Amino acid sequence: MTQATAADAATFAVAVPALGPDVRCHVLQPGRPPLFIEPAGERLLDRAQFRQWSRTVRPALDALILEHGGIVLRGFPTAGTEDFADFIEQFPAFDGGYAGGRAPRETISGRVMEATRLSASVRLAVHSEMAYRRDYPRRIAFFSRKTAEVGGETLITDVRHLAERMDPELAGRLATLGSRTAINFGPRRDADDASYAHMDERGWNQSFHTEDPAEVNRLCAERGLEPVWHEDGSLTVLNALEPFVVHPQTGRKLYRSILHMLPQVENPEQDLERRKRQKYPTGATLGNGERLTDAERAHIDQLCDQTTYSWPWRDGDVMVLDNLQVWHGRNPYQGTRDVQVALLD
Known part of the structure; x- marks a missing residue:
């Protein structure tokens, strides 16, 4: 890699011949995800040409996502949901779907979903998508249809060396x-809220996309989950997991867990009261029922902080991450933010 020109002095150029002459690539720092890919001329500003190019170089994109942990496509004709949907269509979908998923989000169109309806004031801690599940997407794609006026950056964390550190x-x-x-x-709710101060507030029917508790039980059994129904109509889903996994392609041992995470909330005091009332407080314990100590949690948080990065996003940016190697989160924001996601394999 060589340092870029003065016009782009904060980045480092990367040569990727497999993508052809119509793009240029760079990283913000050597060895740090993601790899940015931008048009080098006018040809790929045409939607039809971009579509043909992206499908031609798909194997190279797969390899770059694996090598760099993620890629960002910037400056291409991806202004609307339909453009994002067309781009992700070339990638295999995550067959497991998002029934019973943690984040309050709804489907926008086809495979495209909202990122989250978690309140704008909450910082969403970095995490591997669906780290609370046995089955999870190998990759996740993000599309910034409308960047927030203040804040709202999608954070990423490189966890490729976290387990060994x-x-x-x-x-x-x-x-x-x-x-x-x-x-x-x-409990069952009639309608989704526009935003949630606490993820536990969302009704089980909204998360599982069914009004039938028997169907919830069936979906849980299919996914290796244990549903626990409560007298007030609420639901807890329990799941036993290994905190470390081996990447199926790199063979690297990776930490993939929410053991160190606290609930993402707007009001910590209210959350503490909520957790006191819960038979099984939201979060994760060790297999023997113990929770990590404050020092252990702080240790893992510190490791994450050392490799957590952000940068100013632009409308139309598309990012695809290797969900095991690179985690994601969100800064609080002000104004209007429309980030959309898709779960990929």
Whole structure:
């Protein structure tokens, strides 16, 4: 890699011959995800030409997502949901779907979903998509249809070396004991809210897209989950998981867990009261029921902070991440933000 010209001095140019002469590539820092890909001329500003190019170079894009942990397509003709939907159509979909997913989000069109309806004031901690599940998408795509006026950046965290940097004693305890996650859903609700101050407020019917508890039980059994129904009509879903996984392509051992995470909330005091009332408080424990100590949680958070990055987003940006190697989150924001996602394999 060589440092870019003065016009783009904050980045480092990367030569990728497999993408052809009509694009230029760069990274913000050597070895740091993602790889930015931009048009080098006028040809790929045409939607038909961009569509043909993206399908021709798809194998190269796959390899770059794996190598760099993620890519960002910037400056291409991806202004609307239909453009994003067309781009992701060439990638295999995640067959598991999002029934019972944690984030309050709805389908926009086809495979395209909202990113989250979590309140704009909440910082969404970095995480691997569906880290509370046995089955998860291998990749996740983001589309910034409308960038917030203030804040709202999609954060990413490079976790490729996190497991090996973790305190060996802690890593050994996690590997030996495993984890158990608890995800709580509210009672049946008639309508989705425009935003949620706490993810636990969303009704189970809205998350599982059914009004039938028997169907929820069936979906849970299919996914290896244990549903626990409560007298007030709310639902807890329990799941036993291994905190470490092996990447199917790189063979690297990776940390993939919510053990260190606290609930993403607008009001921590109200959350504490909520958790006191819950039979199974939202979050994760070790397999023996113990929670990580504050020091252990802080240790993992510190490791994440060391490789968490953000940059100003632009309308039309499309990012595809390797969901195991690079996590994502969101800064709080002001104004209007429309970020859309798709789960890919």
